[in-house]
Amino acid sequence: MEIKAVKFRKNGFYSQPFAFGGEEGTDKFDINVRYRGSLQNYLIDTGKEVILVDTGLPADTPEEVVDETSLAFTGENIKGYMDALADLGYKPEQVTKILLTHRHSDHSGELRSFPNAKVYVNAEELGAAELQGLDNLVPVTFTDGAYYNFPECQRIADGIYFIKAKGHTVGNSIIVVEMDGLFYLIHGDITYVDEALYENKLSVVYDDRPAARETLDRVREFVRNHPTVYLSTHSPQGYENLEAKRVMDLDNPVPTMLAEVDFGKQEATGKYVCSICGYVYDPAEHDGVPFEDLPDDWKCPRCKQGKDKFNKA
Ligand SMILES: [Fe+2]
Known part of the structure; x- marks a missing residue:
């Protein structure tokens, strides 16, 4: 196996x-x-x-x-x-x-x-x-x-x-x-x-x-x-x-390596994607309403997470 x-x-x-x-x-x-x-x-x-x-x-x-x-x-x-x-x-x-x-x-x-x-x-x-x-x-x-x-x-x-x-x-x-x-x-x-x-x-x-x-x-x-x-x-x-084949030892953590992130190297499309469930918000499918204009309490229609879980796509 x-x-x-x-x-x-x-x-x-x-x-x-x-x-x-x-x-x-x-x-x-x-x-x-x-x-x-x-x-x-x-x-x-x-x-x-x-x-x-x-x-x-x-x-x-x-x-x-x-x-x-x-x-x-x-x-x-x-x-x-x-x-x-x-x-x-x-x-x-x-x-x-x-x-x-x-x-x-x-x-x-x-x-x-x-x-x-x-x-x-x-x-x-x-x-x-x-x-x-x-x-x-x-x-x-x-x-x-x-x-x-x-x-x-x-x-x-x-x-x-x-x-x-x-x-x-x-x-x-x-x-x-x-x-x-x-x-x-x-x-x-x-x-x-x-x-x-x-x-x-x-x-x-x-x-x-x-x-x-x-x-x-x-x-x-x-x-x-x-x-x-x-x-x-x-x-x-x-x-x-x-x-x-590393056995997890809760008392001896593997040293953390942090992510190295290069921000801002891509152009955004106006679409947003839910980082939890992958749902794509496309303004074209919502009467042209930009994601930014949705109310603060708007939720992902698929997984019900808040706007803060969305990233630009
Ligand atoms: Fe999950």
Whole structure:
């Protein structure tokens, strides 16, 4: 069995208020502290089948243009998700299972591109707009009891478990892969950057904050008690941990490397893109109303985040 990172964006960042501010408030943290960001999902090649954990961004998602006030930046395209998968040597037809950690479009973007795959997703996530119209969904109802300190799990294949971990979204889940005595935790967005796990902070993005807190507590307890390789989607630490088979040690953090950001090198189009869910606000589709003129309490129609989570595109 082997896990591979499918890398599709690089050189992004997550500011400290975004990555840490979910409970204490964004004003408690420094917007000039920007942790490195990237986007990658993961692939599990069991030797018998090819299983994807999440499926990237939709192909037409624009890049963002950021400035000093931006809370988060998903980064520059390396290539489209499907091209990144092809570069690893896999064809869409080979994929038999997709394990979806949660609905957000940077995890569910290409769900429709795999003709032979079944999409496993927490049954509580089924109402999500991103999943409508799919006829290959397998609702996960967690029929296999506890997985260590997590109360509910479902076994997917030998050594691969789907674990209920609500909070970031209502149906958020973690995938654990047991391999060579290590526990690989593909966790979706329990945290955006590893520093948030070390520092025990929730990000500002959640559907259910108490559930997100309980989940983060369980993840930290699990990491303390099991040799865990922590595989993030939004941080290069995810694939660095994978490549090094680095076991997460909460008492001995890997030294932080901050993002180096080159602001203002791109022209903005007037469009804005939600850094959480990828929704694109195009004034042409809203009677020409510029994004800047929307009321302060305007919310992303897809993920209900505020205007401050949008970047210029
Ligand atoms: Fe997410």
